[in-house]
Amino acid sequence: MTASLTTGASPQAGKGLLYQGADWNFHIIRDCYAAIEEIAEKELGLDVFPNRIEVITSEQMLDVYTTNGMPLSYNHWSYGKRFAGHENAYRRGLMGLAYEVVINSNPCISYLMEENSATMQALVIAHAAFGHNHFFKNNRLFQEWTDPSQILNYLEFARGYISRCEETYGQEAVERVLDAAHALQGQGVNRHSGSRRIDLRGEQDRARERRAYEDQSFNDLWRTLPPVDEPETVANGEKSALRRQFGLPEENILYFLEKHAPRLAAWEREVIRIVRLIAQYFYPQPQLKLMNEGCATWVHDRIMTRLHELGRIDDAAYLETIHSTTNVITQFGYDQGSTSFNPYALGFAMMKDIARICTDPTEEDRSWSPGIAGNGDPLGTLRHAWAEYRDESFVLQFLSPQVMRDFRMFRLLDDTRDPYLLVDAIHDEAGYRDIRRTVAASYDPSAWYAEIEVVEVDFYGDRTLRLEHRTRQGQLLAENDMKLTLKGLADLWGYRVVLQEIDSPTGRVLATHESVSRV
Amino acid sequence: MDIIDRRSNPHGKNLENRRRALGRARDAVQKAVREAVASGKLREAGQGNAVSIPADALHEPGFHRVFSTGERHIVLSGNHQFSRGDRLRRPPSGGGSGGGGSGQASDEGGGEDSYRFLLSRDEFLDLFFGDLELPDLVKREIAATETTAPSRAGLSNDGSPSQLDMGRTMRYSMARRIGLGRPKPAELEEIEARIAELEETRPLSDGDAEELETLRARRGAIRQRMNRIPWVDPVDLRYRRFAPTPKPSTRAVMFCIMDVSGSMTERMKDLAKQFFLLLHVFLEKRYKTLDVVFIRHAETAEEVDEETFFTDPRTGGTVVSTALAEMLKVQRARYPVQQWNIYVAQASDGDNSPSDTPRTAELLESEVLPLVQYYAYIEVMGSGAVIRGDTDLWRVYREISERQTHLAIRQVSDRKEIFPVFRELFARRTTEQAGRA
Numbered sequence: 039m040t041a042s043l044t045t046g047a048s049p050q051a052g053k054g055l056l057y058q059g060a061d062w063n064f065h066i067i068r069d070c071y072a073a074i075e076e077i078a079e080k081e082l083g084l085d086v087f088p089n090r091i092e093v094i095t096s097e098q099m100l101d102v103y104t105t106n107g108m109p110l111s112y113n114h115w116s117y118g119k120r121f122a123g124h125e126n127a128y129r130r131g132l133m134g135l136a137y138e139v140v141i142n143s144n145p146c147i148s149y150l151m152e153e154n155s156a157t158m159q160a161l162v163i164a165h166a167a168f169g170h171n172h173f174f175k176n177n178r179l180f181q182e183w184t185d186p187s188q189i190l191n192y193l194e195f196a197r198g199y200i201s202r203c204e205e206t207y208g209q210e211a212v213e214r215v216l217d218a219a220h221a222l223q224g225q226g227v228n229r230h231s232g233s234r235r236i237d238l239r240g241e242q243d244r245a246r247e248r249r250a251y252e253d254q255s256f257n258d259l260w261r262t263l264p265p266v267d268e269p270e271t272v273a274n275g276e277k278s279a280l281r282r283q284f285g286l287p288e289e290n291i292l293y294f295l296e297k298h299a300p301r302l303a304a305w306e307r308e309v310i311r312i313v314r315l316i317a318q319y320f321y322p323q324p325q326l327k328l329m330n331e332g333c334a335t336w337v338h339d340r341i342m343t344r345l346h347e348l349g350r351i352d353d354a355a356y357l358e359t360i361h362s363t364t365n366v367i368t369q370f371g372y373d374q375g376s377t378s379f380n381p382y383a384l385g386f387a388m389m390k391d392i393a394r395i396c397t398d399p400t401e402e403d404r405s406w407s408p409g410i411a412g413n414g415d416p417l418g419t420l421r422h423a424w425a426e427y428r429d430e431s432f433v434l435q436f437l438s439p440q441v442m443r444d445f446r447m448f449r450l451l452d453d454t455r456d457p458y459l460l461v462d463a464i465h466d467e468a469g470y471r472d473i474r475r476t477v478a479a480s481y482d483p484s485a486w487y488a489e490i491e492v493v494e495v496d497f498y499g500d501r502t503l504r505l506e507h508r509t510r511q512g513q514l515l516a517e518n519d520m521k522l523t524l525k526g527l528a529d530l531w532g533y534r535v536v537l538q539e540i541d542s543p544t545g546r547v548l549a550t551h552e553s554v555s556r557v
Numbered sequence: 558m559d560i561i562d563r564r565s566n567p568h569g570k571n572l573e574n575r576r577r578a579l580g581r582a583r584d585a586v587q588k589a590v591r592e593a594v595a596s597g598k599l600r601e602a603g604q605g606n607a608v609s610i611p612a613d614a615l616h617e618p619g620f621h622r623v624f625s626t627g628e629r630h631i632v633l634s635g636n637h638q639f640s641r642g643d644r645l646r647r648p649p650s651g652g653g654s655g656g657g658g659s660g661q662a663s664d665e666g667g668g669e670d671s672y673r674f675l676l677s678r679d680e681f682l683d684l685f686f687g688d689l690e691l692p693d694l695v696k697r698e699i700a701a702t703e704t705t706a707p708s709r710a711g712l713s714n715d716g717s718p719s720q721l722d723m724g725r726t727m728r729y730s731m732a733r734r735i736g737l738g739r740p741k742p743a744e745l746e747e748i749e750a751r752i753a754e755l756e757e758t759r760p761l762s763d764g765d766a767e768e769l770e771t772l773r774a775r776r777g778a779i780r781q782r783m784n785r786i787p788w789v790d791p792v793d794l795r796y797r798r799f800a801p802t803p804k805p806s807t808r809a810v811m812f813c814i815m816d817v818s819g820s821m822t823e824r825m826k827d828l829a830k831q832f833f834l835l836l837h838v839f840l841e842k843r844y845k846t847l848d849v850v851f852i853r854h855a856e857t858a859e860e861v862d863e864e865t866f867f868t869d870p871r872t873g874g875t876v877v878s879t880a881l882a883e884m885l886k887v888q889r890a891r892y893p894v895q896q897w898n899i900y901v902a903q904a905s906d907g908d909n910s911p912s913d914t915p916r917t918a919e920l921l922e923s924e925v926l927p928l929v930q931y932y933a934y935i936e937v938m939g940s941g942a943v944i945r946g947d948t949d950l951w952r953v954y955r956e957i958s959e960r961q962t963h964l965a966i967r968q969v970s971d972r973k974e975i976f977p978v979f980r981e982l983f984a985r986r987t988t989e990q991a992g993r994a
Contacts, residue, residue, distance in 0.1 A: 064560055071558055089558045098563065101570040118578030119615045119672060121571040126673045152564055221618045371635015379634065448636035450645070453628045458644040464636055476630045488620040511629060513622040522618035
């Protein structure tokens, strides 16, 4: 398979090799980028944010890891801990660094490591700068939840704001709020009430205005006014008015605290807000991991294959590509210690499978996926899937018997009353649907976020805050973590906090925990 | 597309975060450090070290669900033998629950038992010696000027580009431009605009033609002048100058005196060795230059190298005063008291020939103690020594130590006691002194 002018209609064909050997330089990267861009845009029809490629060292890559792939973040000890963990694993050779980290921002920033070979740099450009980038720009969840053009500015603002708070109020005071708020990150998103994409640029202006207003309107006289006595009895009608005023029940605990916690200072509310907005930015990522990685891997595989067909990379480079792709998409079986699906493996397999169904369907495919089987438009079908689905719905829609067979999937029923695990579905005609349903359910975000709501505030009494956890099939909260988190929550709220764990169907209270503010 | 080379950007973004994490787990880290030393890795300790601290010191809580009772489904891959209805033995707890929530299993730090921090040598020693200090450090801190450090020393006309003082340079440049009357670029632009305007005009009146002519001449003059008087001239350049300034650094010498007579067993020597090592690292941290002199003695004393000191066996009777005399001899020859901080650490089993004890006491109190900063005496006891009363040497030293506060004496019988005793000797004295005053 050497260069042949007949295979590609592209005028690029026959231009010769982009590079040879493992060494790279900035010219090679530019050439590779141009060749890849041509294929990505003309042949695959990808639509991407403008790209920015940054070359960094492995040490800088560790830094990037630490802050969840963000190029900057405010200072907090938890990042130091993560850094130590990564550094260690890396130094001892337990962990290879990822080839790339890509940031969902506009322009889309991809990091290349200087240690990579020329082939790896090309692969990473195809994978991150086109695969992930296209996914970030086009998937609906990302479009709805994140503001890629402003995230970097917002992080800059957050970093500055928090460091100013540390100067003014002391590191300890800020850390106390951050620790408590970090623990509630999973409960800092409006999941059910629809998405609210936040204008991050406006955020910074708002914070500035708020501060300015507070400074202007500060009048020490107000402090000397005698306190007004609260009415002693409150009718039930007022109670429900109160519920409305507080917007109860409220699933976004961080939002609730920011707006209604009675004893927080303005800067503490802003710190909570920062944690909440950053948590919201990251909210779509875990729900889309399978598709995102599948998309990027499929794109790089496709592009590298095309480059080889066009004679732009040599056989050695192509073999290196295959080698590293294979490493990434390895799926271990349960007997090799694997307890979950490798998102690269399953994602890539499903993308490939969709393309196959579109172009070369079997009878089985025609009955399972009549919508797309043999439609002859694999790229369009994939682009549509990338844009409109999330992992859960994607699996439910597209996981085909073929892939289930390839992965040799089977389902176990784990009933704690039985001393054994029961195999209740395998990859056969009777089991396909059960397996697909369970795999899809495992990608449902409600399967891993605990659903906890603020349900009541005793505003005229002792200001106790009541929360409910709607349990799933007897899954209670991990006790130690729950206690620590609740303590932090009580500190932010400033008064007593009660958390009840409720069995969803029956409404039976399974457990009650409480914590009192230490402040 | 932009390519940005970030490799030369400042590294160590996470140093501050790392410092905070260490600070948060300080107690745990300190404990780990001390354990590392107690397990006899002091030599390596000096080189910086990795310590592991339990993960719960840095735990980040959150609300997580755990599966405890009820039913759930798990899909796994790699089925080679199962058919529907097969029953599997439940794997031992932990392994079984790991397969459950796909989100749970990948949770950050979920599987970590401990965190390892690579500590630099300084960090390690800081944590290790945390609250210890050298007694009487201030009293006779002696500065010897040996090292130099660059410090700012005004400006100079030439230097490396990285030291260019922009503000100054531009100030000089502006003064020169004003002084020499360099035409302003705005003026030139104005004239050029007018020229362009006139050139467009057709027909040109005589007055205008004349004006155009003058303007052209003026433009030429301005351009020439601008070329002649540069924006920034080499004479404007000002560089920050650095001059080496001598930096006082402190020097100390440590005398290690050990009894190697027949009565000292290997185990006792090992205890003494531990103590000397600790002291060595501790002093090394406080002083830029630290000399160590090893003196061993039995009936006679001699200066030896480190290797011989710790390993070479020797037997014989015990005459302690010879060691003190040897120490004084070395001190006089090489370490004048005006230039050196002097520390002595002596380890012995407390045996001495009875006739020598008074002489030892005399030598110690009148000659050695006035010279030294601190004198630590460690009496190592054999396992059977507990029943024995105080040794001659101990009695005499105790008497002196009651008069002389910079003589400290302790008894050690087990390896575990070395570090506590060491800490006791060098614990901050503030409270004690306050108590005395």
